[in-house]
Amino acid sequence: MTMERPGVLEGAVAPVENSKLFGHREAEAFLAQSYRSGKGHHAILIEGPEGIGKATLAFRFANHVLSHPEPAEAPEHLGDPDPASLVTRQLASGASHNLLHLARPVDEKTGRAKGAITVDEVRRAGKFFGQTSGTGNWRIVIIDPADDLNRNAANAILKILEEPPRRSLFLVLTHAPGKLLPTIRSRCLPLRLKPLEPEPMRLALAHLGFDLTGPNAEGIIAAASGSVSEALKLINYGGLDIAAAFEDVLAGQGPAVRKQVHKLADILSAKDSETIYDFFSSLFMGRVMRLAREAAIAGDIGRAERFATLSGSLTERLTLSEAYNLDRKQTILSLLDDLKDAL
Template identity: 75%
Template sequence: MSTDRFDVLEGAISPAENTRLFGHAEAEHFLAQSYRSGKGHHAILIEGPAGIGKATLAFRFANHVLSHPDPAQAPEEIADPDPNSIVSRQIASGASHNLLHLTRPVDEKTGKVKSAITVDEVRRAGKFFSQTSGTGNWRIVIVDPADDLNRNAANAILKILEEPPKRSLFLVLTHAPGKLLPTIRSRCLPLQLKPLAPGALRDAMTHLGFDLSGPQTQKVLASADGSVSEALKLINYGGLDIMTAFEAILSGQEPGIRKDMHKLAEVLAGKDSETIFEFFVALVTGYVMDEARKAARTGEIDRADRFARLSSGVTERISVAQGYNLDRKQTVLMILDDLRAASRSMA
């Protein structure tokens, strides 16, 4: 059964094709030992922030299982996939009949990736299992990520998890496990991955061909929060410039700051700016929550409350703008005005 191709950031390697994983040796060892024991769980919930290697780990483990279908004969550790092996070639090309990758589908009308994994996608899993039930091979489904399942799709996945077919394995990825249905979480064995340490992040970026020895290295490593995808956004998508402009706007004074605000808003509203706009939204959300936490720790209850409410307001403003396809530039300007007003009023 073919897997869908999915968007990959510029400079990244598709998890299905990536032959290296950095910083998660302990998790790999656990999966290898669990599988070899013959008592592994049928559904594993791989948790952790975006961009730290959850999907790469899932595809590596799937490759390991499909390459060694008898658990008792499987190696004690997961090796780097051999790109020339039949299993690896099938997985990399999306042609494996024993692996199904469920992710947000592409809208045939717009050519863009949909905002959610729909129930129609999950129904593909039912068809997948029925078509492969007579082969005797392992059948593996990677849900990437489960956070994108809409309500109907989540309920459909739950039904399969409650009565899993024989020799089936679900690798369920999540950036925010607390947002998943509790019943889905209860059917899975949690495996938490931590953000990459600076050394592992540097190794991962070197593997992708990036030299992190320049003057911006420390800022990239510090700002990426242990995430390869965040590092790529900082380097390849202008993320460092966005951060610098954002910090200057928050600390700047009128009247010249309005020009900087409009310049930033125009960049974020430009054509093909989805990735950097999502980066900006995460930047804003992180800033607001950090301010709320800092205020709470120092006993500034009014300030903490104001920023906590501002966080909800920013999220709602973005949701409304996206839902009604409102002008993105104006949305960015309103968010920046809200942030500056909150900072001034509590200064």
């Protein structure tokens, strides 16, 4: 039975419950063989864009390790989790004493995830390792993602990574490794996952029950950029319409486009619009960065610097807007005005 999990997109399966992984066979083989050799690293930094399977891979590997606690006796490949096994059932229900999943905690008042993984959450890892394992099995911590660690939490994790307990394993997920403390990165073995190719994308979406054979299929695959979560936002959250409206706003001029801007801002600032607002923020920042990159390639250094500076400014304003709960519609209007001015 699938549990309701905060933060899981409509149509998605929580990574801990996902029985299939598509498009990352080399990474799976590396983890299985590294573990079986008995020389695996105690901390693995799983890098890559959001929504491509990093968390699913982490839970899949954790299941493998906990199911085969002696490396030399483990299979050479990661298999699909056995839904009937005790390990799989304990992981799916959150009842495993050998795995700790650190993510942004849910605010009990709002039901939404808080803005960061705090030091209080990391202290749970200290208690986790302080408990005696009745089975003598591995202790695994999944940090999902480490990008969400605030400064104090990151420093607390660093202390544990510097002196890891015996038979401990850290699976550290990151969408943007450059944002992590260099000292955390230096203590982890990097494992880079690439965005999914079109065929693994189709298989992953088919596994979730989506048959991409309609007129929008190719557009969804292209716009999702190898991310299953982005595809779900396009399919289930009106992402295709938002992307089209965004293009119309950028291309338009005069009073008519002003109405389009306000309509788009109203949709993105409506109640319960968190997912589509995050989608738009990523779409927006991706466009600015692409404009900077294209200008640099064309040799227009002045234009490239202008968009690069704008990117930094916009990122800061989005962060402040969320941190101080500023009026979201005004933030969106301001961002669109600045981008149109820069264009």
